[in-house]
Amino acid sequence: MRRRSVLLAAGAAALAGPPAGRASAASAGPLVDHTPAVDLDGTSGVDLSSRVGALAPLTTGTVLVTFRTTSHNEAMTLISASDPAVPSSNLTLNLSGGALQFSVRQRGAVLVDVMTRTRYDDGRRHTVAVTVDSTGTRLHAGGHVVFETKARPFFGSVSGLTALTLGANRDSDHPSGEWFLTGTVERAAVWDRVLDAGELVARCPRPVAADHGRISTMLNSNTPATWVLTGDSITHGALHTNGWRSYPEHWTERVRWELGKPKNRDFVVDSGVSGATSAELVAYFTERVAAFSPKVVSIMIGTNDIATAGLGLEKYRANLVSLVRSVRALPGSPAVILQAPNPVDPARWPGRVALSGYARVMGEVAAQEKAVFVDHYNDWLTGNGGQVPLSLLSDGMHPNERGHHRIALKMIRDLQVFDTGSRVCTLSIP
Numbered sequence: 001m002r003r004r005s006v007l008l009a010a011g012a013a014a015l016a017g018p019p020a021g022r023a024s025a026a027s028a029g030p031l032v033d034h035t036p037a038v039d040l041d042g043t044s045g046v047d048l049s050s051r052v053g054a055l056a057p058l059t060t061g062t063v064l065v066t067f068r069t070t071s072h073n074e075a076m077t078l079i080s081a082s083d084p085a086v087p088s089s090n091l092t093l094n095l096s097g098g099a100l101q102f103s104v105r106q107r108g109a110v111l112v113d114v115m116t117r118t119r120y121d122d123g124r125r126h127t128v129a130v131t132v133d134s135t136g137t138r139l140h141a142g143g144h145v146v147f148e149t150k151a152r153p154f155f156g157s158v159s160g161l162t163a164l165t166l167g168a169n170r171d172s173d174h175p176s177g178e179w180f181l182t183g184t185v186e187r188a189a190v191w192d193r194v195l196d197a198g199e200l201v202a203r204c205p206r207p208v209a210a211d212h213g214r215i216s217t218m219l220n221s222n223t224p225a226t227w228v229l230t231g232d233s234i235t236h237g238a239l240h241t242n243g244w245r246s247y248p249e250h251w252t253e254r255v256r257w258e259l260g261k262p263k264n265r266d267f268v269v270d271s272g273v274s275g276a277t278s279a280e281l282v283a284y285f286t287e288r289v290a291a292f293s294p295k296v297v298s299i300m301i302g303t304n305d306i307a308t309a310g311l312g313l314e315k316y317r318a319n320l321v322s323l324v325r326s327v328r329a330l331p332g333s334p335a336v337i338l339q340a341p342n343p344v345d346p347a348r349w350p351g352r353v354a355l356s357g358y359a360r361v362m363g364e365v366a367a368q369e370k371a372v373f374v375d376h377y378n379d380w381l382t383g384n385g386g387q388v389p390l391s392l393l394s395d396g397m398h399p400n401e402r403g404h405h406r407i408a409l410k411m412i413r414d415l416q417v418f419d420t421g422s423r424v425c426t427l428s429i430p
Helices: 049-055 197-202 210-220 247-258 278-283 313-328 355-369 376-382 401-414
Strands: 032-034 038-041 061-069 075-082 090-096 099-106 109-119 126-133 136-141 144-149 163-166 169-171 174-178 182-191 226-231 267-270 296-300 335-339 372-374
Touching: 032 049, 049 163, 061 075, 061 090, 075 169, 075 182, 090 169, 099 136, 109 136, 109 144, 109 210, 136 210, 144 197, 144 210, 163 169, 210 335, 210 372, 226 247, 247 267, 247 401, 278 313, 296 313, 313 335, 313 355, 335 355, 335 401, 355 372, 355 376, 372 401, 376 401
Parallel strands: 226 267, 226 296, 296 335, 335 372
Antiparallel strands: 032 182, 038 182, 061 126, 061 182, 075 090, 075 163, 090 099, 099 109, 126 136, 136 144, 169 174
């Protein structure tokens, strides 16, 4: 386990939940439900041990935590049930280097220890869950499965559970706690049943698109996937990168090498074509998308639509809907990412200053079709005081090497694989 002990401190007690014992089938409510938000500073946890007896027998159920981090500590516990009289007897849902980790140990013997490649220590509000039943264990984020394994240890697999702690883990070596969380926990709850997909989404203050969960599952699994990134000259990456990598090339390095997937068998295909419009993508969908048998398709388009007669906003909308539905109609119903075009220099390209409308329409289509939306247009403006960041552009329209890296970083952050130890994520371009 990638974990690090920190300074010890006592936790504060706070709990709301039903009486001791299992919830009735009629109520099916949580056995433990800590709902008052609590801020944790990395030196203490919240003691919920009065409720651990209700959880100790469980072999099936759901653990759910809504939280937000304020640091990048190497190891941070979300919730832990343990026997503090012996070493390494616990069930712990935690963050390890930002990745979601679920482990069950009995007197040092590891019964299950699984960890995602996707990361959740980005300061955003996340709702994560573990569900365990006779078919195995599933990790969820944003209401959707992101990892699964056939192993199924749960609370009942650990004998002698007497401690239940929010934001820390306790054992004989660290009776006051270790692996403290720095951040806010809004809710921590445990059920004696597996919540279905609809229930998990309903309990997420910030649910993600279903395709986001599917993409996370691909990133977290060792099963290879083919990614197709298509669009116009920005995706093509020709000329304006000045010899540096384009954003599809940065994504390739991040996925095919840095994430450590075995044998680098994920493939990234860049089928962007300079001058392309949404209408052209519809017309050439077979050769630019379908031919590669993708599992994920990313579409960045619109910069040329705005300057092409007959391709106004409503036609653009219709073409995007057609593209998304054509992707979903392919074998395996690939996941879809819609990426808004970047803004342009209004002084040099006055005919394209209304690109904000195209970014807005793309966001609306993504919401309607339940696709992932990566909004580069507003990301660039927000990061530069509402002004177009000219330093990211080559000719006032095409991103230069810095612009392509910015696009890649936004994609990496939104798909939750940002890592301060990554060379792609920390690349400095002069």
